[in-house]
């Protein structure tokens with residue numbers, strides 16, 4: 001399949017008029033969604049979320065993020081069985097998400113190795129965090145619900161998804177149309193004063 005980002009983008013703009021959604025609305029409205037209705041999520045919406053990632057910044061512009069979209073119900077069930085069992089069974093809610101996204105990082109990139117060796121900074125993890133949040137905010141602007149998932153069996157999921165050695169599986173993201181009751185009020189956030197200092201610690 002040839003994926004032409006600008007074609008996907010312009011089709012979406014025509015269909016959804018998404019250019020009228022200011023980003024702050026998505027930031028304010030977003031919640032982690034763990035209950036979804038059964039509607040499947042069209043692939044062009046998922047691709048537009050990945051297009052939002054494609055535009056994200058990354059250290060040295062190495063763009064290490066890679067995505068596996070699991071939207072086949074049988075594959076999702078099999079992955080869920082493997083990844084959300086035993087001590088990870090708390091995450092079984094995600095087995096009902098219409099789509100699971102595996103966010104991975106390309107490790108075999110010089111900037112990754114230099115950052116880690118010289119500055120003790122695994123830049124690819126920062127890049128992946130930015131990438132995932134671009135994905136999540138674009139999904140929100142399209143009316144989709146998402147939840148980051150870190151609590152799952154990485155080893156089993158990696159094997160199941162046939163991820164090669166030089167690719168690191170970093171997180172999953174559940175995606176779907178929110179179940180009507182799942183929009184909650186914002187979980188408590190720290191006060192601004194606790195987060196910020198000016199000019200020195």
Ligand SMILES: Cc1cc2nc3c(=O)[nH]c(=O)nc-3n(C[C@H](O)[C@H](O)[C@H](O)COP(=O)(O)O)c2cc1C
Nearest residue numbers: 030031032033091147148149150151152171186187
């Ligand atoms: C890196 C990361 C990993 C997360 N892992 C999980 C998880 O495994 N299970 C889960 O239910 N929520 C997970 N979450 C969602 C957080 O619990 C949620 O973002 C936080 O409680 C704030 O709630 P909100 O997203 O609704 O504002 C994760 C979030 C992030 C950013």
